[in-house]
Amino acid sequence: MYCETDEELLELVERARKYTDQGKVASYIPALERADQNDLSLALYYTDDKCIKAGDVEKKFTLQSVSKVLALALAIMDRGENEVFQKVGMEPTGDPFNSIAKLETQIPAKPLNPMINAGALVVTSMISGTSIHEKLGRLLALVHDMTNNSSIDIDLEVAKSEFETAHLNRSLCYFMKQHGIVEGDVEELIELYTKQCAIQVTCYDLARIGMILANKGTDPKTKRKILPERIATIVKTFMVTCGMYNASGEFAIQVGIPSKSGVSGAILGLVPPSLGIGIYGPALNEKGNSIGGVKLLEMLSQRYDLSIF
C-alpha cells in the first residue's frame, strides 16, 4: 500500500493541531503518559485502494476502546446476534463509559451497550476459543484481514500495565458474574481484554479498517467478505449512537461521521460507502476523545460534506 501526503489534509491537520495544547494525555499508565501531546495524524483510505495522509502517520499506538468494535464483530460472528444481545443491550447511555451504577438499577443487570466498558467486557467474554491465546489470535487474525497487515501485534508493556491497574474493570466483571452475565475466570477475561486493548496499529491500519466497514465488510481488493454485511451495519450503528463516549450525541450532530475513539487518542471513522478514516492524537478532551482528532473530523465533515445526516 502506498499512501501519499495530501496538502489540503496537511493544512487541516496543522489547524487542528493547535487545539492539542488544550487536551491532556491519558496518564493512568506510564506507556500512555509518554505520548507526545502535540502529535496528530490522519489517513484516509478509499475503496479504490487510494490512500492519502497527513501528520505524524508513522507513530504507532494502541487501539484501546477502538478494539470494542472489532471484538463485537467477532463475537457476533462466533455466537450470533441473539446470543450476544441477550447479554448486552443496544441502547446509548448518558452515563460515563466506566460506570457501574446502571448495572445495579436496571433489571436485568445487563450492560446497556457494547461500547461502555461493562458491555465490552461481556462481548470479549463471548469470543470463541479454548484459551486466551486462541481467542486473542482469532481477534488478531480479524485485524490482520481488515488491515491487510499481518505484522500487527500486541504492545505487551501496555497490556501488562493495564492488567495491573484494571481494578474498575474487575469490579464490573465480578458484578456481572454475580448476576450471571459474565461466566468463567475473571482474571483470564481481564487479561484477554487488556491485550485486546493493547493491539498496536498506525493510522493507515485504522483507516483501512474503516474502509472495510464502509464497504459493508468486504475487502474491495480481494472481494473477500471479511464480515457479513449485517454485522458491518450493526457495528456502524453503534459507532454513531455510542462511539464517542458520552459525547456521541453531540458528535453525531456536529460531525456526523460514524466513529469510535480510544483513550490512546485513536479514532476510527468511516463514511459509507467508500471511505475509511484513521486518526491519532493522544491529547484528550474532557470526554476522553482526542481533542485534535475531533476538531479534524469536524473540519473534514464540513469541508467535504461527510455527515451521514
Place this chain on the structure above:
Amino acid sequence: MYCETDEELLELVERARKYTDQGKVASYIPALERADQNDLSLALYYTDDKCIKAGDVEKKFTLQSVSKVLALALAIMDRGENEVFQKVGMEPTGDPFNSIAKLETQIPAKPLNPMINAGALVVTSMISGTSIHEKLGRLLALVHDMTNNSSIDIDLEVAKSEFETAHLNRSLCYFMKQHGIVEGDVEELIELYTKQCAIQVTCYDLARIGMILANKGTDPKTKRKILPERIATIVKTFMVTCGMYNASGEFAIQVGIPSKSGVSGAILGLVPPSLGIGIYGPALNEKGNSIGGVKLLEMLSQRYDLSIF
C-alpha cells in the same frame, strides 16, 4: 395532494397489523384510551409530490412526542443553536423519557436531550412569543407550512385532559425552575406544552413533514426553505439517537430509519434525501412505541433497503 393506495404497502400493513393485539393503547387520558387498538396506517410521501398509502389513513390523531422535533426546530430558529443547547444537551440517555433522576445527579441540572420530557419542556419554553396563543400560533404555522395543510389545529379535549394530569411534567418544570433552566410561569408552560402535544394530524401530514426534513428543510414544490438545512440536520440526528424513547439504539440497528414516535401511536419517519413516512397505530409496545408501526418500519426497511447505516 392525491395519495393512492398501494397494494404492496397494504400487504405490509396487514402483516404488521397482526402484532397490534400484543400492544396496549395509552390509557392515562380518556381521549387516547378510546383509540381502536387494531388501527394501523401508513403514508409515504416523496419529494416529487408522489404519495402512496395503506390502511386506516383517514384517522386523525395527536402528535404527542412527535411534536418535540417541531418545537425543537422552531426554538432553534427563534433562539439559535447556542442558546438552545446551553439549556438542553445532545446526548442520548438510558433512562426513561419521563425520568427526573439525572436532573439531580448531573451538574449542571440540564436535561440530556430535547427528546426526553424534561428537555422538550425546556425547548418549548424557548419558543418566542408574547403569549401562549402567539407561541402556539407560530408552532402551528410551522406545521401548516411543512404539511401544506392549514386546517391542522389542536384537539382541545386531549389538551385539557393532559393539562389536568401533567403532574410529572410539572415536577420536572419546577425542578428545572429551581435550577434556572426553565424560567417563567410553570402553568403557562404546561398549557403550551400540552397544546403542542395535542396538535391533530393524519398520516399524510406526518409523511409530508418527514419529506420536508428529508429534503433538508425545503419544500420541493414551492422551493421555499421552511427550515434551514442545518436545523433539519440537527432534527434528523436526534431522531436517530433519541427518537424512539429508550429503544432508539435497537431501532437504529433493526430499522435504521430516522424516526420519532408519540404515545398516541404516531411515528414520523424519513429517508434522506427524498422520502417522508407517516404512521399511525395506537397499540404501543412496552417501550411506548407503536407496536404495529415499529413492525411496519422494520418490514419497509428490509424490503426497500432503507436503513441509513
Place this chain on the structure above:
Amino acid sequence: MYCETDEELLELVERARKYTDQGKVASYIPALERADQNDLSLALYYTDDKCIKAGDVEKKFTLQSVSKVLALALAIMDRGENEVFQKVGMEPTGDPFNSIAKLETQIPAKPLNPMINAGALVVTSMISGTSIHEKLGRLLALVHDMTNNSSIDIDLEVAKSEFETAHLNRSLCYFMKQHGIVEGDVEELIELYTKQCAIQVTCYDLARIGMILANKGTDPKTKRKILPERIATIVKTFMVTCGMYNASGEFAIQVGIPSKSGVSGAILGLVPPSLGIGIYGPALNEKGNSIGGVKLLEMLSQRYDLSIF
C-alpha cells in the same frame, strides 16, 4: 417562666461561638440572610420547671425543619400511625434532605422518612382541617401547648419569601401527586408547609418543646398529656436516626442527644427523661446544621455525659 443565666453554660457558649465564623448563614431568602452570623444561644429546660440559659436568648427565629417533628406528631394524632406510615417510610437515607432521585428509583414512590422534605410534605398534607387556616391553627395550638406560650405566631415575611422560592418542594409534591402519595392542591400544601416552617420561637420555646418530649409527651406542671407517649417515642427515634440531615449518623456517635435542626440555625434537643434543649445559631456547617450549635451539643454531651448510647 423564669430562666437564669448559668455561668458554666455561658463559658460553653463562648467557646462554641468561636466556630461561628467558619459557618455560613442561609442566604436563599432575605429574611434568613439578615441573621447575625455570630449569634449563639442556649436554653435548658427541666421537668421540674427549672430553666437555665446562656447567650443571645432573646433572639427570635423560625422553626424551619424543626417544625417537621411537630407536624409529624400532629399528623399521627390526626390519622394514626398506620395511615401516616403507609405514605412515608421510617428509614434514614444517605441522600440530601431535598433529594428527589429515590422517589423515582424506589417502588412505591414513598419518601424514605418524615425528616426529608418529601416526607415532611406528605406528613403536612395529612394534618386534619378544612382549610389552610384551620390546619395551621391546629399546629400552632400544639406549639402553644408544648411551649406554654400562646403568643407564638408565624413570621409572615419569611413564609412569603419561602413560598415564592419553593420550586424544589413544588417539584417533590407534583412528583408525589403523580404517584398518589400526595393529594389535593399543591399550592395550598406549599402555603401550609412554608407557614409551618415560619413559626417563630425563641430558645426557651424550643427547650420547653424538648422537655415535653423528654417527659413522654406530658406537661409535668399541669400533668396534661399533650402527646401520647407512643407518639413522643416515635418522634424521639426519628430525631436520632434522621434529625440532623445527612450528618445524623455522625451526630449520634459524637453527641448522642436526640436532636432536630433547621436551616434558620435552630436545634431542638432533649435528654430523656427530664431535659429539653433549645439552641439558636444561624451560621451553618456544610451539612446545614448550626455550626456553633453542634459544637455546643458536643460539649454539653461530653461534660454532662448526656449521650443516650
Place this chain on the structure above:
Amino acid sequence: MYCETDEELLELVERARKYTDQGKVASYIPALERADQNDLSLALYYTDDKCIKAGDVEKKFTLQSVSKVLALALAIMDRGENEVFQKVGMEPTGDPFNSIAKLETQIPAKPLNPMINAGALVVTSMISGTSIHEKLGRLLALVHDMTNNSSIDIDLEVAKSEFETAHLNRSLCYFMKQHGIVEGDVEELIELYTKQCAIQVTCYDLARIGMILANKGTDPKTKRKILPERIATIVKTFMVTCGMYNASGEFAIQVGIPSKSGVSGAILGLVPPSLGIGIYGPALNEKGNSIGGVKLLEMLSQRYDLSIF
C-alpha cells in the same frame, strides 16, 4: 456459665415461632440452606452473670453480618477512630446492604457506614496483622474474650462456600481499590472477610457479647476492660442507626433495642446498662432479618419496656 430455661421467655418464643413459616432461610450457600426454618431461640445475659434462655439454644450458627460490629471494634482499637472513619462514613443509607451505586455517585467513594458490605470490607481490611491467620486469630481472641468461650472457631465449610460465591463483595473491593479506599490483595481480604462471617457461635455467646457492650466494654466478672468505653458507644450507636439492614429505622421505632442481625438468622441485641441478648432464627423476612427474631424482640421490648427511646 449456667443458663436456666425461663417459662415466660419460652411462651414468647413459642408465640414468635409461629411467624417463622412466613420467612425464608438464606439459600445462596448449601450450609445455610440446610438450617431448620422453624428454629428459634433466645438467651438473655445480665451483668450479674445471670442467664436465662428459651428455645433451641444449643444450635450453632455463623455470625455473618453480626461479625461486622466485632471487626469494627477491633479495627478502631488497631487504627484509631480517625483512621477508620477516614475510610468509612457514619451515615445510615436507604440503599440495600450490598449496593454499589453510592460508591460511584458519592465523592469521595467511601462507603456510607461500616454495617453495609462495602464498609465492612474496608473495616476488615484495617484489622492489624501480618497474615490472614494472624488477623483472624486476633478477631477470634476478641470473640473469646467477650464470650468467655475459647472454643469458638470458624465453620470452614461455610467459609469456603461463601468465598466461592462472593463475587459481589469482590466487585465492591475492586471498586474501592480503584479509588484507594481498600489496599492490598483482594482475594486475601475476601478470604479474611468470609472467615470472619463464618465464626460459629450459640445464642449464649451472642448474649454475652451484647452484655459486654451494654456494660461499656468491661467484663463485669473479671473487671477487665475488653473494649474501651468509647468504642462500645460507637458500636452501640451503629447498631441503632444501621444494625438491621434497611429496616433499621422501623426497628428503632417498633423495638428500640440496639441490635445487629446476620443472614444466618443471628441477632445480637443489648439494653444498656446491664442486658445482652442473643437470638437465632434462620427464617428471614424480606429485609434479611430473622422474622421470628424480630417478632421476639418486639415482644420483649413491649413486655419489659426495653426501648432506649
